[in-house]
Amino acid sequence: MSDSSLVEKVDSKLLDQDELLKVLVVENEKVKLQYETALKLTNPYEFDATKFLPNTTPMSLPVFFDIASKLITNAQERAGIVEGKRVRLIEEYPPEPFNDYGDEVIAYRVLKRGPALMNSKGTSRPHRKSSYSHAAMVPDYPNKTLVIEARPIDHTIEFNCWAKNNKLANARALWLEKLFVNHAWAFEVQGCERFYFKDRGPDTYMTTGGQRLFYRPINFFVRFREFEIKAHPNIKQILFEVKTTE
Numbered sequence: 484m485s486d487s488s489l490v491e492k493v494d495s496k497l498l499d500q501d502e503l504l505k506v507l508v509v510e511n512e513k514v515k516l517q518y519e520t521a522l523k524l525t526n527p528y529e530f531d532a533t534k535f536l537p538n539t540t541p542m543s544l545p546v547f548f549d550i551a552s553k554l555i556t557n558a559q560e561r562a563g564i565v566e567g568k569r570v571r572l573i574e575e576y577p578p579e580p581f582n583d584y585g586d587e588v589i590a591y592r593v594l595k596r597g598p599a600l601m602n603s604k605g606t607s608r609p610h611r612k613s614s615y616s617h618a619a620m621v622p623d624y625p626n627k628t629l630v631i632e633a634r635p636i637d638h639t640i641e642f643n644c645w646a647k648n649n650k651l652a653n654a655r656a657l658w659l660e661k662l663f664v665n666h667a668w669a670f671e672v673q674g675c676e677r678f679y680f681k682d683r684g685p686d687t688y689m690t691t692g693g694q695r696l697f698y699r700p701i702n703f704f705v706r707f708r709e710f711e712i713k714a715h716p717n718i719k720q721i722l723f724e725v726k727t728t729e
Contacts, residue, residue, distance in 0.1 A: 542674025542707040544638070548572070548591060550673055551642075551663070555589065558662055570655065576645055581696060587646035587655055599635035599706055610635050613711050633708040639681065644699045649686070656683065656699035663703060670705070677706040 509515065540546055552572040559569045568585070576590040598609035613632035620628055642659060646652035660680060670678040684700035 540673075541710055543709070544593065546673065547640075547670065547675070547705060547707070550670060551591070554662060554666055554669060555659070572642075576643070581645070581647075581691070581694060584645075587644065587651055589655070589659060590643045590645060592641050592643070593638060594641050594702065595637075595639040597637060599637045616708075616710065627714045630713045632711045632713065634711070635676065635706060635708050638705040640703050640705055641684075642701045642703070644701070646697050647694065649688070649697045652697040652699045653686075656701055660701055675705055675707050677704060679704050 555572050556569065570587050570589055571584060572589045572591060573579075573584070574590065575592040576588060581588070598611045600609055611634075613634040616631045616633040618628055618630045642663075644652050644655040644659060646655060660683070663678075664680050667678045681702040681704045684702065686697070686699055688695055688697045690696070
């Protein structure tokens, strides 16, 4: 019998052989657990951390914009608008030629992102450091306590409704505002702690390529948490007794 610590590597030749392995888990020189296995040993430090998070896919900016795009598409599908006539959600416009989008398009961009201000009025010191969220232990990793830490982040997101005439831009801005306000739950159930209509910016237009384009910016406040996962060992030593079957 030989001693081995968790920081040492098991010989790769040993892992590839079809041998009967007897594993003893020792704590304070006492055997707490022992079992035999003919399976290959796996690295206990490799694990899929997403199963310990609140959602299958943690909320992030790409996830948020994907949900927004699906809401916009679904609302038009339910209204009976055919695919070629639907308004799309894209990243910040320009520089692409506007005619590629038809008569209108909705563009998004991040106006502000930073640590959350944690009092009810949103004026206190920012929450910069990750703090404890929850912990988990699973049978596959008996020597691990997985500690999940979270850091709240606040965002101001602008959705800009572009169109070839002012009436179309105005109508789309009001449509989008109502859509997101009525479907705030769709963002919240996916991990947004707060989502609400913040304000609407000034009506503006620009001229590009001889075409006058009108745009109406609508701002939303979004808060979600970004997660960090740390693994803490529970067992300080494992003894491996290897017996070769003949």
